[in-house]
Amino acid sequence: MSEKTLKFNSKTIHGGQKPDAAYGAVMPPIYQTSTYAQTTPGGHKGYAYSRSANPTRTALEDSLASIENGTHGMAFASGIAAMDAVIKLLNPGDEVVSTNDLYGGTYRLFKKVFEKFGIKFVFVDMQDAQAIEPAINSRTKLIWVETPTNPMMNIIDIKAIAQLAKKHEVLMAVDNTFATPYLQTPLDLGADIVMHSATKYLGGHSDVVAGALIVKDKGLAEELYFIQNASGAICGPMDSFLVLRGIKTLHVRMERHCENGAAIANYLASHTKIEKVYWPGFESHPNHEIAKSQMSGYGGMISFVTKGASYEDAIKFVEKLQIFTLAESLGGVESLAGHPASMTHASIPKEEREKIGVVDALIRLSVGIEDVEDLINDLKQAID
Numbered sequence: 001m002s003e004k005t006l007k008f009n010s011k012t013i014h015g016g017q018k019p020d021a022a023y024g025a026v027m028p029p030i031y032q033t034s035t036y037a038q039t040t041p042g043g044h045k046g047y048a049y050s051r052s053a054n055p056t057r058t059a060l061e062d063s064l065a066s067i068e069n070g071t072h073g074m075a076f077a078s079g080i081a082a083m084d085a086v087i088k089l090l091n092p093g094d095e096v097v098s099t100n101d102l103y104g105g106t107y108r109l110f111k112k113v114f115e116k117f118g119i120k121f122v123f124v125d126m127q128d129a130q131a132i133e134p135a136i137n138s139r140t141k142l143i144w145v146e147t148p149t150n151p152m153m154n155i156i157d158i159k160a161i162a163q164l165a166k167k168h169e170v171l172m173a174v175d176n177t178f179a180t181p182y183l184q185t186p187l188d189l190g191a192d193i194v195m196h197s198a199t200k201y202l203g204g205h206s207d208v209v210a211g212a213l214i215v216k217d218k219g220l221a222e223e224l225y226f227i228q229n230a231s232g233a234i235c236g237p238m239d240s241f242l243v244l245r246g247i248k249t250l251h252v253r254m255e256r257h258c259e260n261g262a263a264i265a266n267y268l269a270s271h272t273k274i275e276k277v278y279w280p281g282f283e284s285h286p287n288h289e290i291a292k293s294q295m296s297g298y299g300g301m302i303s304f305v306t307k308g309a310s311y312e313d314a315i316k317f318v319e320k321l322q323i324f325t326l327a328e329s330l331g332g333v334e335s336l337a338g339h340p341a342s343m344t345h346a347s348i349p350k351e352e353r354e355k356i357g358v359v360d361a362l363i364r365l366s367v368g369i370e371d372v373e374d375l376i377n378d379l380k381q382a383i384d
């Protein structure tokens with residue numbers, strides 16, 4: 001059966017995979033080797049040195065390409081390393097138009113690392129796709145989109161921005177970490193590059209740090225493979241194996257993340273002590289219609305603010321939680337809670353983060369796949 005005809009749930013398990021050539025191992029072995037024997041200089045079986053390529057990494061990269069409906073996948077040491085490779089496509093003087101409400105580490109990489117090499121980053125609210133056109137000029141080479149955004153859960157219209165990118169002949173990249181290809185496939189909506197922190201839902205078990213890029217254009221893939229090898233921030237064989245194993249259950253985990261996410265979002269929204277809940281599944285969410293059209297569900301990421309809460313109250317709240325673990329990161333089987341102002345978004349200056357809604361009282365939940373009654377009881381005891 002052709003790979004192209006497989007549906008998503010089958011692709012997570014079989015996409016790009018074949019039994020290992022040596023002994024028919026169904027899961028790719030962890031080829032924990034840096035180098036490969038050659039019979040004569042250049043006489044090898046496709047692998048010469050593990051920074052350039054490694055069979056376990058290839059199995060993951062082929063799976064990534066399959067689940068995102070791309071043609072080429074690349075696995076990196078972290079999500080940030082994957083992003084770093086994309087920005088290295090650019091030259092001094094180039095400009096990037098980026099979502100203004102995005103993961104703090106992305107902002108830090110752009111502003112604190114790449115700006116000093118002469119690349120300019122312009123941050124705009126992308127909720128109105130047309131409003132970003134004035135930020136595009138002849139130096140703009142890339143539009144960087146994160147949707148849903150972290151932590152405000154805004155939804156950006158991928159198709160409308162892809163049309164703008166085509167019109168102005170600039171690349172468009174989408175950070176698909178929160179949604180995963182289970183919920184949305186940006187390449188199908190016109191994006192050129194999909195990026196993941198595979199540390200999150202793709203890995204799914206909070207046991208690996210990894211990143212991914214997926215593209216559907218051979219020339220762009222070659223440029224990125226060149227940077228991957230030349231800069232060297234590759235995903236190691238053990239980590240490749242772990243992410244690949246995670247991907248095989250992505251669809252069943254995501255189904256439960258979505259179910260539990262909906263139950264918790266509704267619980268919080270109905271609680272008298274809760275001021276505001278940010279979750280794109282609500283009909284009242286300002287971008288709900290776009291979410292409905294480009295996503296097949298609303299995920300398990302939720303942010304909220306308790307009525308009258310201060311910075312200290314928010315800290316007390318997360319300290320009281322017993323099943324939700326207070327921790328950085330998201331997307332694992334276990335539920336996590338975070339305080340963006342002091343954790344994930346602490347690298348964004350206070351006035352910048354408050355402009356986008358990341359107030360001191362904001363709490364972010366990554367809803368896991370436990371019994372939802374236990375999760376609700378945990379939130380209840382922390383709120384009351």
Ligand SMILES: Cc1ncc(COP(=O)(O)O)c(C=O)c1O
Pocket residue numbers: 078079080081103105106146150175177178196197198199209210211329
């Ligand atoms: C949306 C998003 N993008 C990128 C990253 C960075 O990925 P990593 O931590 O794997 O480098 C994160 C990490 O939290 C994230 O939440």
